[in-house]
Amino acid sequence: MKSERYPDFRTIAFWAGPVIALLFISAFDLDPEHPAVTRTAAVAIWMALWWITEVIPLAATALLPLVLFPIMNILPGKQVAPQYFNHIIVLFLGGFIVAIAMQRWQLHKRIALKMMLWIGVSPSRIILGFMSATAFLSMWISNTATTMMMIPIALAVISKMDDLFDAPTVSRFSIGLLLGIAYSASLGGMATLIGTPPNLIFVRMFEMHFPGAPTITFAQWMLFATPLALCFFIILWLLLVRLFAPPASTREIDEHFFENEYARLGPITFEETIVLIDFVLLGLLWLTRNGIQVGSFNFPGWAALFPDGNAIDDGTVAITMALFLFLIPSKRAPGTHIMDWTSVKELPWNIVLLFGGGFALAAGFKESGLSSWIGSHLTSLDTLPIFLVIIILCGMLTFLTEVTSNTATANMIMPILASIGVAIKLNPLVLMIPAALSVSCAFMLPVATPPNAIVFGTQRLKVSDMARVGIILNLIGMILIALAVYIWGKWVFDIQFDVFPTWAK
DSSP states (O other): OHHHHSOOHHHHHHHHHHHHHHHHHHHOOSOTTOTHHHHHHHHHHHHHHHHHHTSSOHHHHTTHHHHHHHHTTSSOHHHHGGGGSSHHHHHHHHHHHHHHHHHHTTHHHHHHHHHHHHHOSSHHHHHHHHHHHHHHHHTTSOHHHHHHHHHHHHHHHHHHHTTTSOHHHHHHHHHHHHHHHHHHHHHHHHTSTTSSHHHHHHHHHHHHHOTTSOOOOHHHHHHHHHHHHHHHHHHHHHHHHHHHSOOTTSOOOOTHHHHHHHHHTOSOOHHHHHHHHHHHHHHHHHHHSSOEEETTEEEOOGGGGSTTGGGOOHHHHHHHHHHHHHHSBOSSSTTOBSSOHHHHTTSOHHHHHHHHHHHHHHHHHHHHTHHHHHHHTOGGGGGSOHHHHHHHHHHHHHHHTTTSOHHHHHHHHHHHHHHHHHHTTOOTHHHHHHHHHHTTOOOSOGGGSHHHHHHHTTTSSOHHHHHHHHHHHHHHHHHHHHHIIIIIIHHHTTOOTTSOOGGGO
């Protein structure tokens, strides 16, 4: 009876979005000379409420700008629609097609098992092996897919441990192993532009707000983020071993376990070889396209060999290498190719729409003048030390993303941070880079990120186990990200903290 008389939370949240947006427009006039500023803010509030509460699918909420911006005279429909398909989305699609090919022919499993064979079979090394394989694969393929692939192997190892150790020891070890897999998936995703959606959202929104700024390339991001992820990875492993690994004096897992699992795959196939070559070439082409310059060191890129190398971007490379997979015939399945369109249907089109909705919202922020309005009202932040501003930002987003989608959070916060950077005459990269990384640091709750939910679904650990380790990692992440931007990022991205770049003026 109660559920019939009183609306549930989802119903309240559903109606709260449009109602609050209308009330906001009625009650406020942020910029009388530019009424689109208030209307854009109202749409942003509506989308934020629906994204945070997930009352409808995130991708469906992302479609709102296509309807509301033209109706509310914020942006014409023909300017909104192109935001849903651009070179960043092309980069995502190309990289994901190669990742699907890896999964189709089980190459990702072969890579994971080979890495674990190399590392060893003591409890601490098993955790390290699973973490290493998960982090490496998550740099290139979906964090969720990587975790799903690793969990059955991990549960088989835990089953073997049941024969060697007492129940409390196995229980403790299993918690460490499963948490290591979930957290490594998030850390690996931070290391590359295609590893997790917030990284790509940051790059695209940075380009939209500052079209005159130097392009952030795949190689440049990896040069900055990979050392950070590796440092975080080592700290995570040491923490998990300290808390959960059995003493070194205990027996090891049968060293033939992983050998037997690897043997089941059989010899490497023609299809796996082709995908591996394509994958390696893709990585090399990404890393060497525009060259690398750090300080006085300069390594020229291959794009300079073309008449207009700037016309080639990372998305061009991704699609080129993905297309090759559609051209090469398969030997195991005659009449088909390494990749086919049936497999491409596995692409996460919901993420593509979510990208587009965020980019459309960012375009509305910029074109309506809302970005400038926000920035003009936050100039007081320039009185705080830069490092403190970064720490506060990291902390706010790290804990916010525990209860919201990291992709939706990145979509909401990036335009605001771009505006704040301009307002306080601080290089916007100083705010946008730590934000992109912080929204991937959701370690406390099962609902925070799909890898967390997947390992929690094994019923081998409790929420308290995840929260106890996760809060430590959240705090460590805040400090590491801030230090990385403040110390290492200024060299990689040519940031001068006391100089406001001309491209941001």
